[in-house]
Each structure stands twice: as C-alpha cells, then as structure tokens.
Amino acid sequence: xxxxxxxxxxxxxxxxxxxxxxxxxGAAANRLHLAQATVSGAIADLERTLGVQLLxxxxxxxxxxxxxxxxxxxxxxxxxxxxxxxxxxxxxxxxEVSGELPVGCLVTLAPAVAPAVCRAFExxxxxxxxxxxxAHQGELLARLRxxxxxxxxxxxxxxxxxxEFSPLAPAxxxxxxxxxxxxAAAGSAELAELATDPFLLLDLPLSRNYFxxxxxxxxxxxxxxxxxxxxxxxxxxxxxxxxxxxxxxxPGPERAVDGTPLRALPLRGGPAPPxxxxxxxxxxxxxxxxxxxxxxxxxxxxxRWGQA
Amino acid sequence: xxxxxxxxxxxxxxxxxxxxxxxxxGAAANRLHLAQATVSGAIADLERTLGVQLLxxxxxxxxxxxxxxxxxxxxxxxxxxxxxxxxxxxxxxxxEVSGELPVGCLVTLAPAVAPAVCRAFExxxxxxxxxxxxAHQGELLARLRxxxxxxxxxxxxxxxxxxEFSPLAPAxxxxxxxxxxxxAAAGSAELAELATDPFLLLDLPLSRNYFxxxxxxxxxxxxxxxxxxxxxxxxxxxxxxxxxxxxxxxPGPERAVDGTPLRALPLRGGPAPPxxxxxxxxxxxxxxxxxxxxxxxxxxxxxRWGQA
DNA sequence: CAACTATCATCGGAAAAGACGATGAACGAC
DNA sequence: GTCGTTCATCGTCTTTTCCGATGATAGTTG
Numbered sequence: 001x002x003x004x005x006x007x008x009x010x011x012x013x014x015x016x017x018x019x020x021x022x023x024x025x026g027a028a029a030n031r032l033h034l035a036q037a038t039v040s041g042a043i044a045d046l047e048r049t050l051g052v053q054l055l056x057x058x059x060x061x062x063x064x065x066x067x068x069x070x071x072x073x074x075x076x077x078x079x080x081x082x083x084x085x086x087x088x089x090x091x092x093x094x095x096e097v098s099g100e101l102p103v104g105c106l107v108t109l110a111p112a113v114a115p116a117v118c119r120a121f122e123x124x125x126x127x128x129x130x131x132x133x134x135a136h137q138g139e140l141l142a143r144l145r146x147x148x149x150x151x152x153x154x155x156x157x158x159x160x161x162x163x164e165f166s167p168l169a170p171a172x173x174x175x176x177x178x179x180x181x182x183x184a185a186a187g188s189a190e191l192a193e194l195a196t197d198p199f200l201l202l203d204l205p206l207s208r209n210y211f212x213x214x215x216x217x218x219x220x221x222x223x224x225x226x227x228x229x230x231x232x233x234x235x236x237x238x239x240x241x242x243x244x245x246x247x248x249x250x251p252g253p254e255r256a257v258d259g260t261p262l263r264a265l266p267l268r269g270g271p272a273p274p275x276x277x278x279x280x281x282x283x284x285x286x287x288x289x290x291x292x293x294x295x296x297x298x299x300x301x302x303x304r305w306g307q308a
Numbered sequence: 309x310x311x312x313x314x315x316x317x318x319x320x321x322x323x324x325x326x327x328x329x330x331x332x333x334g335a336a337a338n339r340l341h342l343a344q345a346t347v348s349g350a351i352a353d354l355e356r357t358l359g360v361q362l363l364x365x366x367x368x369x370x371x372x373x374x375x376x377x378x379x380x381x382x383x384x385x386x387x388x389x390x391x392x393x394x395x396x397x398x399x400x401x402x403x404e405v406s407g408e409l410p411v412g413c414l415v416t417l418a419p420a421v422a423p424a425v426c427r428a429f430e431x432x433x434x435x436x437x438x439x440x441x442x443a444h445q446g447e448l449l450a451r452l453r454x455x456x457x458x459x460x461x462x463x464x465x466x467x468x469x470x471x472e473f474s475p476l477a478p479a480x481x482x483x484x485x486x487x488x489x490x491x492a493a494a495g496s497a498e499l500a501e502l503a504t505d506p507f508l509l510l511d512l513p514l515s516r517n518y519f520x521x522x523x524x525x526x527x528x529x530x531x532x533x534x535x536x537x538x539x540x541x542x543x544x545x546x547x548x549x550x551x552x553x554x555x556x557x558x559p560g561p562e563r564a565v566d567g568t569p570l571r572a573l574p575l576r577g578g579p580a581p582p583x584x585x586x587x588x589x590x591x592x593x594x595x596x597x598x599x600x601x602x603x604x605x606x607x608x609x610x611x612r613w614g615q616a
Numbered sequence: 617c618a619a620c621t622a623t624c625a626t627c628g629g630a631a632a633a634g635a636c637g638a639t640g641a642a643c644g645a646c
Numbered sequence: 647g648t649c650g651t652t653c654a655t656c657g658t659c660t661t662t663t664c665c666g667a668t669g670a671t672a673g674t675t676g
Contacts (some may be wrong), residue, residue, distance in 0.1 A: 006319060007395060010314075010316075011317075011663090012318060014314075022622085025624060034665090036625095037625080037627090037665065037667095038665070041626090041664085042663090050395075050396065050402075051396035052398050052401050052595070053593060055623060056454065057625085058672080059624070059671040060621085060622065061453070062624095063624075064454045064455050066455040067455055067457065067458035068595050070456075071401070072394060072401070075390070075394040078390045078393070078394070079390040079394055082387040082389075084385055085383055085386070086316075086380060086383040087315060087358075090360050090380055092378070093380070100379065139538055145364070147364045147374040148378075149331075149375065149376065150374075150376075241445075281364060284361060285361060290375075319634085332652070332653085333654095342635075342636090343635060344654095345635075345636065345637075345654080345656095346636070348653060348654060348655090349634085349654090352654080365642095365652085365654085366642095367644080367651080368642080368643045368650090369643090369644090370651095371649090371652080371653075445629085483662080
C-alpha cells in the first residue's frame with residue numbers, strides 16, 4: 001500500500017474544500033477559525049504533494065478552483081464526508097443505542113432465552129439489532145477475548161479471570177424422567193434416588209463436566225447408558241424410557257418433541273446451582289449499546305425466568 | 309460544520325486500520341515503517357478523541373479490534389480508501405490523459421472547428437472526454453479566469469494579459485457576396501470595392517468591433533444595412549441579395565442553408581489577420597490532459613484548416 | 617495617475633505535535 | 647520461577663503547525 005496518510009492531511013483537505021466553497025482563502029480561514037497564512041500554506045502544501053495546481057489565485061478576486069482542482073474537490077469532499085461519518089458514528093457509539101451488537105449465547109441456552117431477550121432489547125431500542133452467535137463455552141470465551149462478540153449469555157462455569165460475569169438468574173439442575181417413572185409423582189428428588197437408573201448424559205463440552213461433577217460431589221457413580229449431544233433427542237429418549245437425564249435452564253414443556261410425556265423434577269441438595277448471566281471482556285468498558293443490552297437481559301429474565 | 313479535521317488525522321486512522329488488519333500494534337508499526345510507540349500512541353489518541361475503545365489489548369496476544377472498533381474499522385477504511393482515490397486521481401491528473409476536460413469555444417468558431425478537434429482528441433485519448441462550452445469572448449475569458457474551463461478555442465482579439473494565447477492558424481477575413489454580384493468572378497477583393505454596397509453586420513460582441521475596425525483602418529465608412537446575430541441567417545441574407553458581409557474562419561460551402569448560392573472572396577490588404585488559437589489562464593500550468601488537447605488541436609487544424 | 621482596498625504569499629518565531637529509543641508492566645509458555 | 651512476547655509510558659529531539667506582521671499585486675476610486 002502506498003499509504004495516502006503521510007502524504008496529505010485531513011486539515012489540508014479541509015482548507016482546500018473550504019476555500020473552494022467559501023469563496024477564497026481568507027474567507028475559508030475565518031470559517032475554519034484559522035489564520036489566513038495557515039490556510040494559504042496548507043493549500044500550497046497540498047498542491048505540492050499532489051503535484052497539481054488546485055486554485056487559481058486572483059489578486060483582487062477571491063481564489064477559485066482550477067479545472068483540475070474542481071475535479072479533485074469532489075474527491076476531497078468525499079474524504080471529508082467519510083471522516084465526518086466516522087466521527088458521527090463514533091459519537092453515536094458513545095452516546096446512543098444503535099447499530100449492530102454481536103452477542104454470543106451458549107448453544108444449550110440459546111433456544112430458551114435468546115429470542116425473548118433479543119425481542120425485548122430490539123423492541124426497546126429499535127435502532128439497534130442483535131447478531132446472535134450461538135457457540136460452546138470455549139468459543140464464546142475466545143470470541144470475547146478477540147472482540148468478535150461484545151457480550152455472551154452463558155453460565156458462570158469454566159470462566160477465566162479475563163472475563164467479567166454479571167449473574168442474571170440461578171439455573172438449578174433438574175432431573176428429567178419418563179412420565180411413568182417411579183418418582184414421577186414426587187415433587188422433587190435427590191441425586192441418590194436416581195443413580196441406580198441408566199443415565200443419559202448431555203454430551204457437550206460444558207454440560208459433560210458439570211453433570212458428572214454433580215455425581216462426584218455426591219460421591220455417586222452414574223450408570224452412563226448413552227452420551228447424546230442433542231438436547232431435544234435427549235428429551236425424547238427420556239420420554240421413551242431409556243433412562244433419566246439432568247438439565248439446567250428452563251425445564252421446558254412436559255412433553256418431548258414427539259408428544260411423549262415426561263416429568264421434570266427439581267434436585268434437592270447438591271452444591272450451589274450455576275447461574276445464567278452475561279460475560280464480558282474484563283477491562284473493556286462496554287458501549288452504551290452493550291449496557292442497554294445488559295439492562296434488557298435483566299428485565300427480560302426477571303419476568304420470564306424469575307417465576308420458573 | 310463540526311469539522312472532523314482537527315479531531316483526528318489520517319495517520320491515526322492508518323495506524324488503527326493497520327493494527328486491525330496486520331495483527332497487532334507492533335506488526336502495524338513495522339508495516340508502516342514507524343516505531344511501535346508511535347503507533348501505540350496514535351491509536352490511543354484516536355480512542356481518546358473518538359471516546360471509544362477500539363482495540364482489545366492482549367499482553368501476550370496481539371491486539372485485536374473490539375466490537376465497537378470492528379464497526380468503526382469499516383468507516384476508517386472508507387476514509388482511507390477515499391484518500392487513496394484522491395491520491396490516485398491526482399497522480400493521474402499529473403501523469404496521464406484522462407477524465408473530463410472542460411473546453412471553451414467561441415460560438416462563431418464552434419461549428420467549424422470544435423467537432424473535428426474534439427473527435428481527434430478523443431480518438432487519440434479514449435480515456436478523456438471533452439465538455440464543450442460555447443460562449444462569447446467575454447464569458448470565455450471570465451471562465452478561464454475562474455477555472456470553469458481549462459482552455460478556450462478563440463481568436464486573439466480582445467484578450468487581456470491574464471490569458472496566454474497560442475496561435476494555431478491565421479483566420480483572414482473573407483467577404484461573402486451573392487452569386488450574381490459584380491465581383492463574383494474576381495479571385496479576391498479590396499474593402500474599398502465593397503464599401504458602396506449595403507453591409508450586413510454580424511452583430512456579436514467580438515465580431516462587431518473587429519469588422520467595423522477593418523473599415524476604420526481603411527478609412528472607409530460601411531453602409532450598415534442590417535445587424536444580425538446569427539451567422540447562418542447572415543449567409544442566407546447575403547445569398548438573397550440583401551448585401552455583403554464579412555467573416556473569418558472557414559468560408560463554408562458556397563451555398564446558404566436553403567441552397568441559394570453565394571461566393572466567398574478573400575480580402576486583399578488590411579491589417580494582419582487575426583489568428584485562431586488556444587487561450588489559457590496565464591500562470592496556470594496546464595495538466596497533462598490539457599497539453600494533450602493542445603497537441604490534438606495543432607494536429608487537427610494543421611490538416612483541416614491548413615489548406616483552406 | 618496616485619492612493620486605496622481587497623486578496624494572497626512569504627517570513628520568523630513560538631507552540632504543539634510527532635516520532636523515536638529505552639524502559640517497564642502484564643501475560644502466557646516453558 | 648524464568649523467559650519471551652506484546653503493549654504502554656517516559657523523556658527527548660525533530661518536525662510541523664500556527665500565528666501576526668509584512669510584502670506583493672491587481673483592480674478600483676478619486
């Protein structure tokens with residue numbers, strides 16, 4: 001790249017355009033709040049670096065653009081207009097809630113919370129749009145670090161000190177059991193009551209470790225009958241009696257996708273439940289838009305999730 | 309206008325873009341042939357003036373754009389791209405023959421010479437186009453002065469020292485007489501032989517003074533029968549026997565537009581004939597395109613006009 | 617024709633910004 | 647813990663920018 005920066009400056013272009021449009025160098029100097037000598041020199045420098053005579057200097061009459069200057073005037077105005085757009089957009093980023101906000105969301109959490117949250121945010125701030133990036137925890141953290149997403153909706157599990165976490169709601173684990181299970185009538189269960197059943201493990205990076213960790217914490221050994229990476233398939237398998245499984249987040253309807261009924265039982269005991277919340281890059285002060293999104297999440301989850 | 313110039317510089321934008329695309333601040337410094345401290349400071353300044361954090365600094369990892377920075381990166385690139393276009397266009401103006409060239413032409417001269425000259429020029433330089441501005445001498449001079457036209461095709465009459473004139477061809481005056489005139493068989497004429505006939509004056513700003521001046525120089529008094537501003541109408545009037553007239557430039561076909569015949573007689577004696585040529589603003593060095601146009605004029609008029 | 621006015625260029629000094637090298641701090645890898 | 651990488655900060659030097667004053671020029675006016 002033969003860099004145009006370093007050859008001429010925005011100030012020079014500004015002087016040139018002002019002199020063309022404002023009727024002379026002196027007039028431009030007034031408008032730009034500069035000395036006449038400054039504007040004169042800036043344009044002379046610009047002419048030298050571009051190698052083109054831009055202005056026709058009349059001694060008596062104000063300077064006017066030369067034919068070549070007239071042509072370059074349009075291009076110079078383009079540069080200044082682009083600079084003005086950048087300036088405008090930056091103050092918008094600083095001040096208003098608008099534009100595109102890239103938001104990451106843990107895949108297992110996305111269907112339950114992303115639509116409601118995005119809807120609430122975009123309804124409140126119509127000039128902003130959310131670009132949703134569903135990913136697993138590792139990718140979310142990488143993207144937060146590299147700036148591809150401004151914020152991530154996820155659990156406070158497996159985080160590192162480079163991200164800051166603001167909890168929104170606790171997500172206590174549930175057990176999912178077939179409708180005809182011996183505990184189906186109970187209001188809740190303990191992990192020990194289930195451990196003798198075949199266990200269907202949600203085999204995703206974060207879930208895998210978390211759920212197995214629950215058994216370890218209770219000094220139990222689950223009978224892992226199957227490892228399944230798809231949450232909906234898992235629900236179906238439970239409904240059809242292949243075993244039980246554990247899940248966080250919203251328990252969902254008490255039917256699998258094919259209509260077969262199942263039951264969700266809150267788990268008693270165990271360690272403190274994980275929390276759903278917003279993860280941001282530590283040390284990166286959020287834009288106004290990102291802050292507004294965080295507020296919208298608080299509101300949306302308080303009403304939707306709070307009583308679940 | 310809240311001037312964007314003065315708030316940030318092209319150099320700062322260049323550093324920012326290079327850091328985003330080049331994988332870190334140090335790498336950008338190498339690419340831009342600047343010290344790492346310079347690039348770091350430039351980006352920090354830009355962040356301060358824009359009020360937006362642009363980069364996520366990893367101590368170990370290279371700095372990457374933040375979400376907001378990613379958005380502004382596009383705008384910054386636009387500014388630099390526009391600046392690059394300006395730079396490119398200016399070197400093109402300096403070096404190659406292209407773009408639009410505004411050319412003035414005296415109205416009375418335009419039909420005879422403009423098409424041939426423009427055709428020759430545009431055939432030789434296909435990337436350039438001529439915008440023809442037909443006007444009277446006064447407007448041509450004003451436009452040369454104010455830069456609306458780069459060059460004018462006109463006579464060396466009524467010029468002022470602010471324009472530089474390059475003659476292309478002499479344009480000796482002709483007398484136009486009806487086909488049945490008593491001098492129709494002569495090969496040429498003197499003004500005195502015609503002065504007793506009714507004179508039809510081409511009543512245009514420049515012509516008026518020039519033709520009456522010819523009589524004054526010969527100490528003759530023409531019988532001004534009519535003043536007409538349209539050259540073609542004048543030829544018709546001559547052809548129909550209303551009198552004689554004088555003209556420069558090419559004599560044209562020996563018929564008026566309606567087919568009535570007339571004759572053109574070179575004038576003997578009189579002062580040195582005016583010349584057709586190119587007028588340019590004095591002290592304004594021509595662009596490469598304007599120079600090429602001048603050459604095309606020389607070529608075209610040498611072949612077309614030379615033997616007339 | 618001479619004084620006047622409007623316009624721009626040039627000059628020299630003062631202030632600000634830019635650029636550099638060296639140093640220091642943070643983070644990850646070994 | 648130590649090393650290597652990456653970036654920020656500091657002090658200094660150079661360059662640029664900016665200004666007011668002065669000079670030059672051309673059209674206008676008396």
